[in-house]
Amino acid sequence: MERVTISMSDEFAVELAEFLKGYCYENRSEAVRDLARLGLEQSRIDHSMSGQCVATLTYVFNHHTRELSRRLIDTHHAHHDLQVATMHVHLDHDNCLEVAVLRGEASVVREFSKAVIAERGVKYGQVSFVPVSIEAESHTHAGRDHAHVAPHQHSHPKD
Template structure:
């Protein structure tokens, strides 16, 4: 493990300590590591350097919209290699929230998320991509968090 020292103003150090405490970190080092990981992963995604990911795609839709539930189910079945599972919540008489858990190539996951989000009647969609490394063993693909 490599160690380094940083200097912070008293105000910034106090703000950082408050931030650490509010999030339950036990020390500054782990908080800095997580901040660095998050920034590096964001950069990988922005530059299309993350070839594989796990993701959640959440969206709200009106289930009375003509054939929308069937269209969404068709998209999910067509992408069965990406969709790990689906969670469906009834928000009120008209609206539903679905969250899909996805894994696969980042390009494929993004493309699928774009197709679902573009369906007429889908509102408030958001995708959260987490870059991972991929290794194949015994016909199973294993994903590991990027370090």
């Protein structure tokens, strides 16, 4: 087994110790290995997923940053085809949290998310992907036949 040495701040060491205790790890090596595996798996999913997806893009930004609100709105409008819904929350006098639910081709969603997160004034950003198959279909809802209505899209999570 290869041995790796890492340095961390005192505050981070305390946080890691609390994590170990809370999840019943016997030592730091086991906890760090599990956390690294989790991070690598998430990175693999986020960076290599292809095909259709739904995703949540969560970001925090300072709405006082010059022109940032306008740039974010312009970016969202330029990719209106990806947008399903957006929730905007005022965290304090300066900062806002937005959660955008997106649907489309994973590579396009990924690039859109990177562009939003990279904006000057965005303090935090994360995208989370769910692989799906998107199908246009006509069918019944609660016994009512919608066959006369144009087919509409449904996103089915992949197993």
